[in-house]
Amino acid sequence: MDVKAQIDRLRAELHRHNYLYYVQNQPKIGDQEFDVMMRQLQDLEREHPEFYDPNSPTQRVGSDLNHEFQQVVHKRLMLSLSNTYNKEEVREFYERVSEGLSGQEFQICCEMKFDGLSISLHYEHGRLVRAVTRGDGVQGDDVTENVKTIRSIPLILPEGLDYPEEFEIRGEVLMPWESFEALNRERELAEEPLFANPRNAASGTLKSKNSAVVAQRKLDAYLYYLLGEGIPGESHYDNLQKAREWGFKISPQMRLVSTLQEIYDYIDYWDQERKNLPVATDGIVLKVNSLAQQRSLGMTAKSPRWAIAYKFTAERQSTILREVTFQVGRTGAITPVANMDPVQLSGTVVRRATLNNEDFIRNLDLHLGDHVFVEKGGEIIPKIVDVDLDARDGQLGPRVEFITHCPECGTPLVRYEGEAAHYCPNDASCPPQLKGRIEHFISRKAMNIDSLGPETIAEYFRRGIVRDPADLYEIRRDQISGARGQKDKSASKILMGIQESTQVPFERVLYALGIRFVGEIAAKSLARNFKSIDALAQATKEQLLQVNGIGEVIAQSVVTWFQNPQNQWFVERLRSYGLQMELSEEELSEHTDRLAGQSIVISGVFAHHSRDEYKALIEKHGGKNVGSISGKTSFILAGENMGPSKLEKAQKLGIRIVGEDEFLSMIE
Ligand code: IVH
Numbered sequence: 001m002d003v004k005a006q007i008d009r010l011r012a013e014l015h016r017h018n019y020l021y022y023v024q025n026q027p028k029i030g031d032q033e034f035d036v037m038m039r040q041l042q043d044l045e046r047e048h049p050e051f052y053d054p055n056s057p058t059q060r061v062g063s064d065l066n067h068e069f070q071q072v073v074h075k076r077l078m079l080s081l082s083n084t085y086n087k088e089e090v091r092e093f094y095e096r097v098s099e100g101l102s103g104q105e106f107q108i109c110c111e112m113k114f115d116g117l118s119i120s121l122h123y124e125h126g127r128l129v130r131a132v133t134r135g136d137g138v139q140g141d142d143v144t145e146n147v148k149t150i151r152s153i154p155l156i157l158p159e160g161l162d163y164p165e166e167f168e169i170r171g172e173v174l175m176p177w178e179s180f181e182a183l184n185r186e187r188e189l190a191e192e193p194l195f196a197n198p199r200n201a202a203s204g205t206l207k208s209k210n211s212a213v214v215a216q217r218k219l220d221a222y223l224y225y226l227l228g229e230g231i232p233g234e235s236h237y238d239n240l241q242k243a244r245e246w247g248f249k250i251s252p253q254m255r256l257v258s259t260l261q262e263i264y265d266y267i268d269y270w271d272q273e274r275k276n277l278p279v280a281t282d283g284i285v286l287k288v289n290s291l292a293q294q295r296s297l298g299m300t301a302k303s304p305r306w307a308i309a310y311k312f313t314a315e316r317q318s319t320i321l322r323e324v325t326f327q328v329g330r331t332g333a334i335t336p337v338a339n340m341d342p343v344q345l346s347g348t349v350v351r352r353a354t355l356n357n358e359d360f361i362r363n364l365d366l367h368l369g370d371h372v373f374v375e376k377g378g379e380i381i382p383k384i385v386d387v388d389l390d391a392r393d394g395q396l397g398p399r400v401e402f403i404t405h406c407p408e409c410g411t412p413l414v415r416y417e418g419e420a421a422h423y424c425p426n427d428a429s430c431p432p433q434l435k436g437r438i439e440h441f442i443s444r445k446a447m448n449i450d451s452l453g454p455e456t457i458a459e460y461f462r463r464g465i466v467r468d469p470a471d472l473y474e475i476r477r478d479q480i481s482g483a484r485g486q487k488d489k490s491a492s493k494i495l496m497g498i499q500e501s502t503q504v505p506f507e508r509v510l511y512a513l514g515i516r517f518v519g520e521i522a523a524k525s526l527a528r529n530f531k532s533i534d535a536l537a538q539a540t541k542e543q544l545l546q547v548n549g550i551g552e553v554i555a556q557s558v559v560t561w562f563q564n565p566q567n568q569w570f571v572e573r574l575r576s577y578g579l580q581m582e583l584s585e586e587e588l589s590e591h592t593d594r595l596a597g598q599s600i601v602i603s604g605v606f607a608h609h610s611r612d613e614y615k616a617l618i619e620k621h622g623g624k625n626v627g628s629i630s631g632k633t634s635f636i637l638a639g640e641n642m643g644p645s646k647l648e649k650a651q652k653l654g655i656r657i658v659g660e661d662e663f664l665s666m667i668e
Pocket of ligand 1: 080081082111112113114115116117224225285304309
């Protein structure tokens with residue numbers, strides 16, 4: 001079989017299995033088989049860049065390269081819906097429609113109102129060509145590269161179906177509860193700020209400048225509105241059935257009804273049942289089904305007259321505040337926690353809620369014994385939203401005061417300028433900070449020592465076997481076998497897991513060190529740019545700032561970390577146990593520093609490689625790709641049709657223009 005045919009076959013197969021898994025929830029092959037095919041395709045595409053296709057299944061993994069979003073004007077305005085909050089207002093809508101249609105019969109399509117962010121997808125000849133956020137309704141951000149990583153959105157539609165040459169389909173990008181909770185658990189461990197709800201998480205993710213981050217975060221999308229010339233059906237409902245046949249994920253909760261009572265029933269049913277859905281919803285959307293009737297009803301300046309949203313009321317409960325406790329995290333940040341009388345909220349019993357920080361407590365003027373309102377709404381972490389002042393009966397409990405000393409080690413707390421949080425500065429011996437660092441070190445994305453877990457770590461810590469992550473590599477079998485409930489077999493497993501972690505690549509070791517603000521992605525960039533821990537330890541703040549994606553805060557944190565003699569000693573110990581402190585030969589052979597310290601602007605279209613490939617090449621060779629021309633630009637990598645304004649600016653600043661071939665010989 002020739003290579004092109006082989007590539008085509010793999011692409012078609014991968015698209016199909018992707019659809020079966022992410023849209024149909026009916027996988028036909030295992031993950032491993034899928035991965036093997038994906039790797040075959042990646043290899044073939046690497047060897048044959050001439051068959052590059054922006055819609056290949058391989059494009060779903062995203063890229064680490066930062067990109068700016070282009071603003072694009074919507075082809076058709078993206079209106080929003082007007083909201084109603086009770087059945088009375090729904091009845092008014094129903095009557096307005098009936099009057100507007102002069103008493104004709106009509107059907108209403110009832111749907112869930114998904115709580116994410118709206119997206120407009122454009123397809124041409126069955127291929128996704130552009131994805132745009134709502135923005136202000138007139139123009140939005142082009143987030144195509146990020147959207148391509150959402151597995152339930154088809155990149156290519158099957159051939160031979162009746163979709164028009166060109167159409168638009170709109171829907172909602174969401175983060176399912178499960179992904180949201182996993183993400184927040186990870187962020188909690190890394191002491192990164194938590195997302196308040198799946199909508200914020202989805203929106204923050206979709207607007208991330210790094211599509212590799214988007215690919216990891218497991219977004220999903222439901223589509224609910226088909227637009228364009230030549231769409232097949234005469235009604236909204238039929239069109240969405242068609243879209244489902246073409247491969248889009250359409251909500252199975254959609255229902256056609258004809259009476260007001262049926263609308264009420266739908267609302268009542270889903271107000272309860274939505275708690276069992278895998279994604280967040282905040283209401284119901286009602287749409288007149290017939291497109292002809294929609295046209296005849298028309299729209300107001302802001303929203304269509306043929307549709308309306310009914311919003312569920314956020315669940316809020318009142319309970320009594322009994323005690324405030326304070327938690328210490330891995331970086332020493334202190335979180336105040338409200339302990340309350342148990343109360344039922346959105347299907348779970350809530351006893352604890354976060355109080356954020358000192359200012360939050362002050363603003364509420366919180367006292368023990370207060371009746372407080374707790375809300376969950378879209379949020380997973382319950383929060384206290386208010387104090388019921390009417391319930392205070394003259395016998396006010398003591399005012400809640402923020403602590404001045406660490407509840408775990410007694411050290412006086414500090415509050416850095418401009419930050420809302422208090423910290424325990426005793427990072428060298430405050431127990432939860434020490435334990436937290438070990439937990440982070442063994443976590444999946446760091447050293448991935450999955451034979452150990454938080455309970456085992458707590459036990460080893462208590463018994464004095466480990467105090468810092470480096471101690472793990474000194475554990476002896478006799479210290480842990482025969483420990484409470486621990487069989488010899490599991491001791492072997494634990495020791496083997498620890499030993500195996502010495503082969504974990506440098507970039508993950510760097511992440512595992514737990515340098516403040518150095519997340520997974522930053523660790524990767526730093527590893528690739530500096531190549532070894534020694535080079536990184538020597539780097540100045542200015543050199544760090546040269547790296548793509550590294551800003552002031554991270555750079556300062558890295559410099560400070562390596563200046564601390566304790567941390568230097570920690571690195572030396574890890575090195576002595578054989579951990580990877582530099583990039584492997586294999587990784588090194590692909591990287592050079594031929595473009596080190598150079599800021600390069602890419603402009604125009606190219607013959608040999610795509611723009612993204614050139615970006616990757618620049619980074620591989622130690623350069624920095626920047627978006628706009630300034631005095632600091634080293635040179636411009638220019639293809640055909642470089643924009644006239646860029647050309648003019650380059651000439652004015654006297655910046656060298658380098659052609660494609662010259663560039664390739666520079667890095668050869
Ligand atoms: S239809 C002209 N259907 O709610 C009709 N919107 O304020 C346009 N939404 O911006 C929207 N679920 O982000 C529609 N089933 C659904 C929806 C839905 C969620 C969002 C969408 C829109 C906002 C309305």
